[in-house]
Amino acid sequence: MEKIRARCEENGDCLLWPGAITTRGPVVTLNQKQIQLRRVVWEDAHQKPFPPDRVASVDCGHINCLAGAHIIARTRAQLVARTNRMHASAGRNAKIANGKRRASKLSEEAAEEIRTSGLSAQEMSEKHSITKAYVYMIRAGHFRRNYSSPFAGLGAR
Template sequence: MTAIITLDEIKARCEEVGDCWIWQGATSDTGYPIMKRGAGPCLLVRRVVAGIKGTPPAARQPVVVTCGEKCCCNPDHVRISTVKKVAEAAAKAGAYSSIDRCAKVAKARRTAPGAKLNEGKARDIRLSAKTSAALATEYGVSLSLIKSIRAGRAWKDYASPFAGLGARVQQGRTAA
């Protein structure tokens, strides 16, 4: 049986900076406060604080702080949230708009097991004189994907900052 964790115990591991209780103990790989009791698993401190406050979060339900400080554990700042609200706040802060993030997501999808296309095949599709329907059959993908690749909306070349800026050549003529 795991011993009960108290707010006093959590506060003792924090440094007070203004209204915030800044966690001084261990943090996760992503920088969030964690703690361990005995042989049990590591616990996210904010989730523990929410439970002590009387609002234990459901599994995978985000727990955020109103102050925005990543290591804050003050129970007055801890709030239960939703994935949608967290994503909206991240988007507002620009988390989903960087070219680096787009390239990282694209790389993960392109190297996934079972991916039908790769960079070379996408390049061949862009340069091919064959019809889109013929290419879709040849590569075993949808016609809309072939058209998106040719239009530069799918399988973008993130390695070059100039990719997609020039006109593409299709069937011996320049497309506008």
């Protein structure tokens, strides 16, 4: 245990292992046997053998963390549920990011350049991969008000 701790780097509450890492976390190979260090740390912290039906998992998000308080003996079902939750939120975040990217396809800077540049609408449309009609719209000051459909709302005036 002392050797393990001595090799780790403190990072807040975490003890980060600088050596080899697998999907099961930090490992060392001793006498050609791979030893899962999370289990060793858990056993040291709880003073009992690691439950064979559990998986040693960390709660702090650092896959290489070996802090005794961060290592949890999870059942496989708990682990699967947790992984699914993380994937679900990752998917949601990606969707939000995509939406934001679409909404700001043209940056303010690009719009400003289009408004003020002496280049033709043709050149501007090629440079920013937008339609010439959109260039005219931006130059006419309609930028963003109707960005989802440049022609929406025109009939209302």
